[in-house]
Amino acid sequence: MHILVLLMGLMTAANAQTAAPAKPIKMVVLGDSLSAGFGLPAGAAFPVRLQKALEAKGIKVDMINAGVSGDTSSGGRERLDWSVPDGTSVVILELGANDALRGTDPAVTRAALSDIITKLKARNIAVLLCGMLAPPNYGTEYAAKFNAIYPDLAKAFGVPLYPFFLDGVAADAKLNQADGMHPTAEGVDIVVKNILPTVEALLGSLSAQRG
Numbered sequence: 001m002h003i004l005v006l007l008m009g010l011m012t013a014a015n016a017q018t019a020a021p022a023k024p025i026k027m028v029v030l031g032d033s034l035s036a037g038f039g040l041p042a043g044a045a046f047p048v049r050l051q052k053a054l055e056a057k058g059i060k061v062d063m064i065n066a067g068v069s070g071d072t073s074s075g076g077r078e079r080l081d082w083s084v085p086d087g088t089s090v091v092i093l094e095l096g097a098n099d100a101l102r103g104t105d106p107a108v109t110r111a112a113l114s115d116i117i118t119k120l121k122a123r124n125i126a127v128l129l130c131g132m133l134a135p136p137n138y139g140t141e142y143a144a145k146f147n148a149i150y151p152d153l154a155k156a157f158g159v160p161l162y163p164f165f166l167d168g169v170a171a172d173a174k175l176n177q178a179d180g181m182h183p184t185a186e187g188v189d190i191v192v193k194n195i196l197p198t199v200e201a202l203l204g205s206l207s208a209q210r211g
Helices: 002-019 046-056 073-078 097-102 106-122 136-147 149-157 185-210
Strands: 025-031 061-067 090-094 126-130
Touching: 025 046, 046 061, 046 185, 073 106, 090 106, 090 185, 097 106, 097 136, 106 126, 106 136, 106 149, 126 149, 126 185, 136 149
Parallel strands: 025 061, 025 090, 090 126
Antiparallel strands: none
């Protein structure tokens, strides 16, 4: 009788553990105005919309919007430690657009992003690198050097790459604000829809590694 009671107790405990909700994944979007939600209501910013899209698929996320308007890759490196708190599992790295707009030497951008990824990997934080494309006004030579930064770093560090953060939105007047650079709320939703499979794949591989 005692053994039966004990077994029932163990089964109940096991079922309770199985039923326990999964702990939310702590994710940080380290970026500039494109991800911060410049010109939009707080609820329309990329991190918020991405969190909702993930939760709609049953993936619980504790999301931090660490986007700073006007920030460069070097600025992101300087604030990395306090922008990405302990316990973070994933960082979506979206920096470099302001570097390109200012004509920053691609070597400077490459070094800053490389340092960021190096530091995050040292903290055992998974990184999704979001690519950016240089505007045409600095010429083809500059664009070639700048645009190569992202695939090069993704390959060198073995991190997933989303080739162009504004894919499907850039240069579409209907999906951008009056400045022609920052997505509207509809534009953000398209960015989220397009990047979602890449984010899901990263979270799936992370879950498999840590499971």
